[in-house]
Every structure is written in structure tokens, then in C-alpha cells.
Amino acid sequence: MKQMNLLQAVNNALDLAMARDDTVLCFGEDVGHFGGVFRATSGLQDKYGNDRCFNTPLTEQGIVGFANGLAAKGLKPVAEIQFADYIFPAFDQLVNETAKFRYRSGNQFNVGGLVVRTPYGGGIAGGHYHSQSPEAYFVHTPGLRVLVPRGPVQAKGLLLAAIDCPDPVIFFEPKRLYRAAVAEVDEGHYQLPLDQAEVVRQGSDITLLGWGAQMEYLLNAAELAEGEGISCEVIDLQSLLPWDEDTVVESVLKTGRLLISHEAPLTGGVGAEIAATVQQRCFLYLESPIARVCGLDTPFPLALEKQYMPDQYKILDAIHATMNF
């Protein structure tokens, strides 16, 4: 075990994957010698050479198109998109090509092994175009897997599993936690299951559900609520597509209440999908309407970032409203 922050855990996972399998390649803008803007790929070019860890021209659609071709050839590309805000030029390649390679070819060709890593989310004074959470666009696309780790242990275990996964994966890394989240991480090769939510705190009064950077706020809110005698069960969804309905439903059947929190805007967000499914499967067990604490339906701001973001106090207030419905 070794103390690692989230970035070091990502770097360690890539290092292990590249050491074990020479078809694993890392590339993107500034990913080579420089190690990426956040330094997630630091040292990999020195270790594995310019052919396996390299810079590309500044073209997101090119990077993902190139990765599609490589993966179709049977290699395992781990492409970095510098900020999730910049993933949209690659949208067509991801949703029309990556997601449908296996389906449209009748399983003659596939791009399993393809991973697109990209830092998402606010809280770093990044403002507009450096803080978005675009996961919902991809969760609407059959054929993709969408993962969001909440800390170093999950980042490493999920990323290693993603690289070995026979389906293409979009891996959103919570950049607010890149250096802030530190944990004891197993230095060896381990993988976490890709379509399983994790119950990170047991409780009996209400289920709090989230993913990625939002987990920290949910756990803080659960702690505050505990002081008031409210018992919160907290679940980290981890995989947003496919998502683990059964773990969530089981918890809501027990607690009778659900609160979902995400940084992305409320309307059409992943929370809406989960609320609809849980409402259908748990209707007679629900004690109150399902609550959502999310970003506003506005672009992500700079000056009023703190006000924009869902935090533990917004969550606590929503817990109160739900408990007192």
C-alpha cells in the first residue's frame, strides 16, 4: 500500500497496464514528454517510448477517430481529452462510431479496449469551459460505458478494469480531487467491477446517491445529518452506463427515500433517469418524492462558482425537506 492522490493513482494504473500489455497506448494533447496538462501520464513516454505514449495534434475528433481505428485493429488506446469541456468535437466519433462499432458490424469489428480519459467538473476556479460535467450526453448512448471514480482507489481499480473491458469506456476523472483526494492504494494490479454501485455508508432513513466529486459532499451531508439523528445510506454509482439499478432499488426499498445529487445541470441529467426508474420499481415504498440536488440549468460560471455547485448544505437542506415531506 502506498499513499497516492487521484492523479498518481491514474498514473500508476496506466504504468501497470502498459507494463503488462504492450498493446496499451496513451496519447492526446501534451500527453507525451510533458505528461498531460495535469501530469497524469508523467514518465510514461520515458518508460515505454514515443510509439506508445505520444503527443497528437490539437484535434479531439482526430484523437478519438484515431483511437477508434487503433482499437478496431485490436490495440488498447487510452486517449486523453484535455478537459471534458473539449470532448464535443469528438462527439460524432464517440456516439456514432465508438458506441456502434460492434452493433453495426454484426460483431465483426469492435473497439473494446478503447478508453477515453477526461477530467470533468467544477470547484477549481476553472469557470466556463473548464468545469463542465457532460456525462448525460454519453449516458444516452447505447454501446458506451461511462465511469466516474470518487477517489484514488476507485480511479485505479476502475481504470485498469476499463482498459481490459471488451466495451469502449468514457472515464470521467473528477479534477477537483486530482490532488485533493489522497488514499492508501494497493500498488499491485487490481480491478473493480464495472457495473456495480458501492454502498459506502449504511443507513436507514434516506438513500443519498451520487458519483465522482459529488461523493465527498454527500458523505459530509450524511455526517451532518447523523448529528441530527437522521441515518443516511450513501451510494456511489461509479458506473453511470450501464447503471446498477438493483443496488439502488434495494437501498430505497429499505430507506423509503432517495436523494440524487450531480454537478451537471438538472434538466435531462442522469438523476432524472434514475428517479424515473426508482419511482417505477419502488412506488409503494416511497415516503416522499425523490429529491434532486444538481447544478443549475445554466452554463457553468466563474465568479459565482461556489453558489452554483451543489454542496453539503444544499444536500442537507434537501434531506430535511425530504424527511419532513
Add this chain to the structure above:
Amino acid sequence: MTNPNNATITLVHRARFVDGHGLTIPTFRLLKDDGQLYADAAEPVLDRQQALAMYRSMVATRLLDERMLAAQRQGRISFYLQSLGEEAQAVASAAALAPDDMILAQYREQGALLHRGFTLDQFMNQLFSNEDDLGRGRQMPVHYGCRELNFMTISSPLATQIPQATGYAYGQRLAGEAAVTLCYFGEGAASEGDFHAGLNMAAVLKTPVIFFCRNNGYAISTPASEQFVGDGIASRAVGYGIRTLRVDGADTLAVFEATRQARQLMLEEPQPVLIEAMSYRLGAHSSSDDPSGYRSRAEEERWRKRDPIGRYRLWLGHRGWLNEDEDRRHSDGLRRQILEAMKRAEQKHKPPLESLVEDVYAAVPRHLERQLDRLKKQDAANRKRERA
């Protein structure tokens, strides 16, 4: 004088704007309209068997196209794209490749797939989206693909295959394979961002990919003059630092030789090549389109005289390699085989209901199992209603 950014710097002291039209790229042509070689042209190394195989693939492509366009008109298939006038480009370029070379196509390159050995039954199964379609009935007609023949399944979005070809070729280079990737696209697709991304990445990352642009003059109804300014598509590749050759797309021998030499170049040293084949789309863009609304019959007639199959047939005749009776018998036989294959394909079942949720992921996930269960019950109930 060269600066660190690979740009040549020659100093001048009066502003002198460079006009792109100053770069004119010649067209490589071997056969004259009468099927004779130009005096200074070197004949490609081709034996009779290879030369006839190319001819037969072009003829078969045309016969298949004629028949299937008629089938679309009769309402038997929903859509079709013919390659009338462009058969030489697909067939002769594919003929210059080795079987291990990967092909990423746009559409209108059925000749390449046919030349590689895709059977009439395989074509028909795809066109009729039946249970034996390799693509399992999921895409519109003409979106072929065949793993065994190294022909990547075609997708509808334009130009997406261009950066993918760059990536595939990078994988070939990394694996040390003596193989290349050939990527077809039309001059219309060269306006998409993927074209620029794919070419630039190929140049920078030195991948062995042949970008084969079929400049056939039209993107659906939009003529090339409304698509781009400058000297065709070839001049763009020069700007990216990619070796480039413009070829007469209706000259079977020139297309073959251009592709053969491009492949040879990249086996010696991994690097991309762009070939711009100049031709004309004699037919409609697709079965949903009527070219009489945007171009003249006179224009079409001019190009009809430059039919690639006719010119190549004359050369085969001069060579003494084509027996007319045999040729006619061969075509008649082929017409029969096409009809028979079509009837077989029409009678086959649709893919099973399960295929709806298969291949979305490597394994069917839980939520899709649930959706399939519901659908099966609904489907059974609907059948019962229809019987009642």
C-alpha cells in the same frame, strides 16, 4: 533556411501573397481513349489472369448495380447506391493491394469488396437485411463489411473513417506488419473536419495509409465548384506534407499503378499517401436522388464517352486477352447468378428478435435483458392479436 516548425523560410522584402492556384498538380494517365498506351507510358506489370479478373470485377459491379437499382425501383429493397462510371477506381485500387491490407470504405466502392471475393449471396444478404447478413440487418442497404476480407463495415456519417484509417494504420506499423490501410472517400467528404484531422495526424504520426479520394464532381447535388476552391483535393494533402498523386480515375491501368506504387512507397518507409482519382459520378447519388434536377444531359453524355470499362476493354482487346464470345457468355451467366442470389436472399428470414439487444455490448447487460423480456411478451401478444 528551415525553422523549427518545418516551414521553409526564404526572406523577401516586398509583400508577395502566394496564390494557391500556382500549384497545379498533373494527372497520371496511361491509357488513351482508344485503349492504346501513351508513347512514353510504362505498362504496369500485370498478367492476363490479373488483368481479366479486374475487368470481370468491374463488369460484375456494373451488372449488380443495374439489377439492384431496378430492385429498388420495384420496392424490393429500400435503398441503393450505384457506382456507374467509377468502377475502375474501386476495383483497380483494391487489385493493387494485398489481402492483408485493410480497406475502410465510404460507399460506392462495392467494386473493391467484390474484387476481394465478397460473394453475390453475401451482397444480397446485406441488401435484404436478412438473418445471414453479416451486419445482422442493422444498417441500410450498401453498408457492407467483412472481417474475413479485411473490409471494415461502412457507417453512414461522412468521413469518420478517415481518422480511423490513420489509427488502424498506426497499429499496423506498430505491429511491424508489411501491410497498409486504404481509405476511400469522396471529394465531398473532404470538407468534413475528420478529413483534416485524419490527414494531419497521419502525416505527423507517419502511418502507412493510402487516402483514396474519388473526386467525382458532385456531393449529392452540390457540384465541386460549390464545395471547394483551389486545385482539387490533392493540393490540400501537399499542404499537410503528404505525398500526393492525381490520377485519371477512369483509367484502370493508371489507378492500379498509382495504388501499387503508393503501397510500395509506404512499405519502404511508413508514411501516408493521397491519391485523388478524377472521374464523374454518372448515375444519381443514390436511389433517392434525381440528377436531372441539377445537371445537364449533355454533361452526362460527355462523360459517358469516357466510360472506364470501355477504355479498358479496348486495351484488353489490343492485348488479345479478351474473347468477345466468352465475355458475353460470362456476362449472361452473371446476370442469371445475380437473379438467383436475389431470390435466395429474399426468401430468408429476418434476424431473430434477440439480435436487437445483442452486440450493443460484448455481453448483454441486465437492463437490456429486461427490455428484451418485455419486448418478447409484447411481440407474442401482438402476433396473437394479428392472428385474431
